[in-house]
Amino acid sequence: MPRHTKFYLDKRNAKWLGVCSGIADYTGLDATIVRVAAVVLTFIGGFPWTLIAYWITAWIANDKPMEFEDMSREDRKFWQGVRAKPGNTVRDVRSRFRDIDRRLSDLEVYYTSHNRRLADEIDSLR
Amino acid sequence: MEDVFLPIAIVSILFIGLPWVIFHYITQWKRARGLSIEDENLLDDLHDLARRLDDRLSTIERIVAADNPNWRPGSSDRPSRDVTRDLGRDTDDWQGRA
Numbered sequence: 001m002p003r004h005t006k007f008y009l010d011k012r013n014a015k016w017l018g019v020c021s022g023i024a025d026y027t028g029l030d031a032t033i034v035r036v037a038a039v040v041l042t043f044i045g046g047f048p049w050t051l052i053a054y055w056i057t058a059w060i061a062n063d064k065p066m067e068f069e070d071m072s073r074e075d076r077k078f079w080q081g082v083r084a085k086p087g088n089t090v091r092d093v094r095s096r097f098r099d100i101d102r103r104l105s106d107l108e109v110y111y112t113s114h115n116r117r118l119a120d121e122i123d124s125l126r
Numbered sequence: 127m128e129d130v131f132l133p134i135a136i137v138s139i140l141f142i143g144l145p146w147v148i149f150h151y152i153t154q155w156k157r158a159r160g161l162s163i164e165d166e167n168l169l170d171d172l173h174d175l176a177r178r179l180d181d182r183l184s185t186i187e188r189i190v191a192a193d194n195p196n197w198r199p200g201s202s203d204r205p206s207r208d209v210t211r212d213l214g215r216d217t218d219d220w221q222g223r224a
Contacts, residue, residue, distance in 0.1 A: 005161055086161045096176040103183055
């Protein structure tokens with residue numbers, strides 16, 4: 001069962017094995033920044049360890065499932081937000097529902113008052 | 127004696143203490159995040175539903191705005207005032223015709 005909160009390798013945008021692009025996709029950072037950071041980290045003294053970590057990650061993590069490949073930008077951002085701060089996104093979704101509720105009640109008020117008054121006027125004309 | 131204990135201490139710290147601390151924090155972190163698979167599916171559904179409702183409501187608001195030019199979406203107190211003014215004009219019209 002594919003999950004939105006799991007880490008996957010992003011083979012489609014991969015430069016080598018897709019770990020850096022996977023991290024970029026998971027966190028929402030730019031892939032170039034992740035790659036440059038990995039290379040810089042390797043050069044300033046992490047030499048064998050970053051490579052080992054890279055290989056182990058590439059070996060353990062699965063490839064990104066097909067159904068996640070063609071996600072819209074908005075959905076991608078949404079799930080990146082969920083992974084970073086689940087609580088915030090839950091509040092965000094709730095505020096969207098509140099917004100829908102408010103707009104719907106605006107419409108409702110407009111239509112009910114409009115039609116009721118219209119009906120009253122028609123009644124008074126008879 | 128010193129020569130024996132120091133490497134043992136370092137090796138035990140490195141290979142037992144460090145992974146222990148790391149895994150301890152990983153489990154802590156996982157528990158704190160705690161978004162179960164049901165929660166995730168629910169959130170997915172709600173997100174999708176919110177977006178669909180949002181789209182449909184926008185469509186309806188557009189239709190209403192096209193039918194009633196003086197109705198402005200997004201202000202909860204203005205429509206009723208506009209309606210009264212609008213109705214006043216409408217009734218005048220009818221009375222004039224009647």
